[in-house]
Amino acid sequence: SAVISQKPSRDICQRGTSLTIQCQVDSQVTMMFWYRQQPGQSLTLIATANQGSEATYESGFVIDKFPISRPNLTFSTLTVSNMSPEDSSIYLCSVGWGTGRDQPQHFGDGTRLSIL
Amino acid sequence: EDKVVQSPLSLVVHEGDTVTLNCSYEVTNFRSLLWYKQEKKAPTFLFMLTSSGIEKKSGRLSSILDKKELSSILNITATQTGDSAIYLCAPLRSGIQGAQKLVFGQGTRLTINP
Numbered sequence: 001s002a003v004i005s006q007k008p009s010r011d012i013c014q015r016g017t018s019l020t021i022q023c024q025v026d027s028q029v030t031m032m033f034w035y036r037q038q039p040g041q042s043l044t045l046i047a048t049a050n051q052g053s054e055a056t057y058e059s060g061f062v063i064d065k066f067p068i069s070r071p072n073l074t075f076s077t078l079t080v081s082n083m084s085p086e087d088s089s090i091y092l093c094s095v096g097w098g099t100g101r102d103q104p105q106h107f108g109d110g111t112r113l114s115i116l
Numbered sequence: 117e118d119k120v121v122q123s124p125l126s127l128v129v130h131e132g133d134t135v136t137l138n139c140s141y142e143v144t145n146f147r148s149l150l151w152y153k154q155e156k157k158a159p160t161f162l163f164m165l166t167s168s169g170i171e172k173k174s175g176r177l178s179s180i181l182d183k184k185e186l187s188s189i190l191n192i193t194a195t196q197t198g199d200s201a202i203y204l205c206a207p208l209r210s211g212i213q214g215a216q217k218l219v220f221g222q223g224t225r226l227t228i229n230p
Contacts, residue, residue, distance in 0.1 A: 031215075042221060042222045043159070043218075048211075048215055056211075056215065102147050102148045102164065102208055103216070105150075105218055106161055107160075109157055110156075
């Protein structure tokens with residue numbers, strides 16, 4: 001499967017600041033996604049990162065809070081803006097990888113974010 | 117609204133035991149069901165099940181989908197301490213403009229004691 005590199009792996013930030021998380025894939029992929037995993041919770045899809053166009057956000061997530069870039073088929077960024085302690089979570093990028101109609105998603109190592 | 121329920125939420129067994137993890141789902145535009153293992157941060161892909169009744173196996177792990185009952189099970193035989201992890205069930209559904217979306221269950225936390 002594709003090698004997915006995500007950075008930073010962890011960070012501690014002050015409330016009110018913003019942090020940009022990067023996701024780099026070693027192959028061109030069509031589908032890239034961003035997830036959030038709050039403490040003790042399962043994964044929730046934030047948005048689908050679309051190459052060359054605006055990301056598609058899930059209900060409850062907005063572009064002003066989580067702007068996403070996807071400049072090419074191997075790279076995407078997620079920014080967590082104006083952070084508050086409620087944003088403390090693990091943020092994960094994933095890519096669809098496979099030859100079939102349905103492609104399993106494979107995940108990067110995640111970014112553990114703590115807001116003070 | 118999509119719904120994925122995994123049971124049990126937590127399971128503690130001894131090394132060598134066999135375990136069965138359950139997943140039931142109610143998802144519109146269902147396509148496939150995926151299982152993941154999460155040890156630290158990143159979930160690791162285990163299986164993707166598309167057809168009902170066909171078992172998929174990988175070593176000591178196996179899984180099967182029942183589309184009539186809207187459920188799936190994950191079996192682990194001869195468990196080892198390295199199997200300790202959270203196991204996530206995630207139906208794949210079609211979304212807007214054909215986009216694919218995973219809907220994750222809350223997971224089963226499996227602990228294998230020596």
